[in-house]
Amino acid sequence: MTSSFPMSPKVLKGGIVAYQLxxxxxxxxxxxxxxxxxxxxxQPRGAASGGRGDANRVNGPPEETLSFAIEIDAADQLERPGENGAALDNGLHPAIAALEGLTYPPLALVAANEVLAIAGSAFVMAEQAPLALLVWGPRRVLPVQVQSLSIKEEAFDQQLNPIRARVDLSLKVLTYRDLDITNPGYWVYMASFTQKEVMGALNTFQDATEIRSLLPI
Structure with a gap:
């Protein structure tokens, strides 16, 4: 919804971009x-051996999970039915289906595997969910995997199409340990990793002089 204050700063929209590689x-x-x-x-991944001198060893990057809720409402579109025929006919079904699609393999691949199975083939193609990138501002673009997706449909139109919904998402960040180097998501993660290092180096929010004076080493 557009702000009624013309001098209000433009707020970036977050989102998810999904590729079916x-x-x-x-x-x-x-x-x-x-x-x-x-x-x-x-959740840090500690070294497996756990021997003396291994207290600070890690086994790769931490396991990171992001959780948040998305609110979806078709009220704005339904106020202008002439401009939003899809919302008038389907409510929020398209938006919900796009979110659910993050957890499904492509239908064409499923159908192809079913044909192979009926034909008695021992070979089936791997059914993979899309590569999803969470876009949360220019400094946080991350390859993610949906761990859980909970949809609460809260209102319906006359055709029982959902017109207001809340979606609770839990996303696991995929790291260089999870992705092959040939996968575009690998390089997306490495770019984010680099960004994190840069942001950490800019940490000058507080004056650390007093703490430095107390350090024994």
Whole structure:
């Protein structure tokens, strides 16, 4: 919804971009309203041996999970039915289907595997969900995998199409340990990793002089 204050700063929209590789034409899911909060959980991966001197050793990057809720409402579109025929006919089904599609393999591949199975073939192609990139501002673009997707449909039109919904998402960040170097998501993660290093080096929010004076080493 456009702000009524013309001098208000433009707020970037978050979203998810999904690629069904090797296709490079993405499905783009723009958040109608940005989530009010994002919960991030990082679980360090400690070294397996656990011997003396290994206390600070890690086995790769931490396992990171992001959780947030997306609000979707068709009210704005339904106020202008002449301009939004798809919303008038389908409500929020297209938006919900796009989100659910993050967890499904492509239908064409499933159908092809079913044909191979009926024909008695021992070879079937791997059914993979799309490569999803969470876009949360220019400094946080991350390859992710949907861990859980909970949809609460809260209102319906006369045809029982959902017109207001809340979607709770839990996303696992995919790292260089999860992705092959030939996967575009690998390089997306490495770019984010580099960005994190740069941001850490800019950490001058507080004066550390007093703490430095107390350091024994």
């Amino acid at each position: 090797p296709e490079l034409l993405p499905t783009i899911i723009v958040f109608q309203y940005n989530p009010d909060e994002v919960t991030r959980s990082l």
